[in-house]
Amino acid sequence: MTWLEALSHWQVAAALRHWVSAYALVNAAHIIGIGLLIGAIATLDLRLLGAFRASSLQDLAPPLSRMAAFGLLLAVCTGFLLFCVRPVAYAENPAFLTKLALVALGTANALALRASGGWRRVKAGGPASMRVKIAAVLSLVLWTGAVLCGRWIGFSQE
Numbered sequence: 150m151t152w153l154e155a156l157s158h159w160q161v162a163a164a165l166r167h168w169v170s171a172y173a174l175v176n177a178a179h180i181i182g183i184g185l186l187i188g189a190i191a192t193l194d195l196r197l198l199g200a201f202r203a204s205s206l207q208d209l210a211p212p213l214s215r216m217a218a219f220g221l222l223l224a225v226c227t228g229f230l231l232f233c234v235r236p237v238a239y240a241e242n243p244a245f246l247t248k249l250a251l252v253a254l255g256t257a258n259a260l261a262l263r264a265s266g267g268w269r270r271v272k273a274g275g276p277a278s279m280r281v282k283i284a285a286v287l288s289l290v291l292w293t294g295a296v297l298c299g300r301w302i303g304f305s306q307e
Contacts, residue, residue: 151237153236153240156233157234159233162230162234172231175230176227178223179224181220182221182224183296185216185220186217186221186224187220189214189216189217189220190217190288190292191292193209193213194285194289197284198282206272207274217259221256242302242305244299244305247294248295248298248299248302251291251294255288255292258284258287258288258291259288261284265280267281268281
């Protein structure tokens, strides 16, 4: 038995397959996590690109970053539970694999941005550099792509 097949026999995975209401709640929590992540990231990225100028980045960046991190954590945890229901099928699904790659790239982009001097300058009230703006555009593209691939997973099952 492969580790994916073993994962599908995990008691939690079996419970989610058996109790539709439990699966629905985990799925709803996954969507809430995605909403928190995308809402916070999109707002922050758009502000970095010049939108919402009435609100300072000094004020917006800390809470939006924390909300995005919480949303990502919730989406990853609930996503793992959803994955466990049909791990072999998901592991063979190109849309799922692309979604994972985009989530990894989006997370890496966010971590790299947060570690940069440009981010520290923005948080201190300075202007967003071209590098920071490029990271914001890349973020919008990666996270939007991840959401689109997530929606496509159900349509690409055979």
